[in-house]
Amino acid sequence: MEKQKLGPPTDRVTIRHVAEHAGVSVAAVSKVLRNAYGVSEALRTKVENAIDLLKYRPSTAARAMRGRTYTVGILVVELTNPFVPVLLEGIDAGLAEANYKAMVGVGRAASKLETSMIESMIDTRMDGLVLIGPQISGSVVAHYAKQIPIVAIAHHEPQATLYDTVNSDDFAGAQMAVEALASRGYSDIAMLSYDRSDSPSSVVAVQREAGYKAAMAAIGLEDKTRIIRHPHPSEPRAKELAALLASKDRPRAIFAWSDLDAIPLLAACHEAGVEVPGSLAVIGYDDCSLAGQPAVSLSSVNQDPMELGVRACELLLSRIEGREEAQHSAVPPRVVLRRSV
Incomplete structure (x- = not known):
């Protein structure tokens, strides 16, 4: 039969x-x-x-019964952002307290490389993964979250049910940046972002652009809303920065989506003889360590990377212990004003 x-x-x-x-x-x-x-x-x-x-759905508890390795994989898109080391410190501090070790891999903003590294970390029986600024879509993250506990940082997917997210409140942070410029008397405020044609909608730039637009509308400057798009930060863009500074319709103030663009913009201003903030005011996002250096003195939105890392670690460890209900945490940002505005 x-x-x-x-x-x-x-x-x-x-x-x-x-x-x-x-x-x-x-x-x-x-x-x-x-x-x-x-x-x-x-x-x-x-x-x-x-x-x-x-x-x-694979059981986290069943994974634990087969024996934990007490190792966690951390996948970073790139290590050149000075914001990342502090974030890693926050994650590592929480892991060390729970007697876990971390292994860090670099995806270099290439989705095929990211997925390959995630699969390798799963195959080596790591107990969980932290993805920092993943360039893969939420559906792909969810696919892997069926196999291993995952927490994603700098990845906006509040509807995700299979994994957790920890983010700066990027929408509010962008609003605060625009309001800070407006409070200094600037009205011609543009946003410097990048070409997102190959990026998923979960990237932080989407939230920051939305916050910029909302703030401009709220203070009556909707008609002056302008988003300037340059190549992705992983690509050379010195020519675009020089052209921006030389253009006749150059804005009076710029909110850069990240210090990754704001700091090169300041360097380009210095090279072109554009006075900051006399001729151009600049505010970034991340408040990385370079922003606070006296020679740079970049105003920026601080997203508390240490707190982001600590929260991500707490969520991942509770996932490993068997929690299944998704949690999405937002860390309140704050504006740090320096000489650039």
Whole structure:
């Protein structure tokens, strides 16, 4: 007699239920879950159909029963941003207190490299992952969150149910930056951002641009709203900065989406002989360590990277312990005014 396939059980669905329903081995299901190399489309379809029908989700508790490694993977898009080391300090402080160690990988804003590194961290049986500024979409993060606890920093996806997020309140921070410029008497305020055509909607720039627009409208400057887009920060953009400063319609003040652009803008002003703030006022976002140096003195929005790291660590550890309900945390920003405005 042909063995009858199981329907959705009354107890928690396990990987064995999925394997039996799909008519494959547990190892085959595991390969599909890990998105392992060499999995055929036919096998993937069988397993994914069974997962959807049975509403299967890998148990964090089951992972723990197999034995923890007490290691956490941290994936960073790039390390050149001076904001990142302080963020890592916050994460590491929390991990050390819980006797966890961290391994850091750099994705370099390349989605294929990011996904490859996530898969490697899963394969090495890390207990959880922290993704900092991921360039992959929320759906891709959710795919991996079915396999391992994940917390994403600088990734706005408040509707996510399979993983947690920790962010600066980027919308409010951008509003505060515009209000700070307006309070100094500036009305021709533009925003310096970048070409986001290849970026997911979860990136922080989206929230900061929305906050900029809302603030300009709120103070009656909607008709002067202007977002200047340069190449992605990972690409050279010195020519674009020089052209901006030389243009006849150069704004009187600029809110840069990040210090990654604000500091090069100050350097370009110095090179072009544009007085700051006499001819151009500049405010950034991140308040990185360079912003506070006397020679730079950049006004910027501080997003408290240490607190971001601590909160991310707390959420990840509670995920590892078995919490399943998603949590999304926002850290209030503050404006730090210096000579650039």
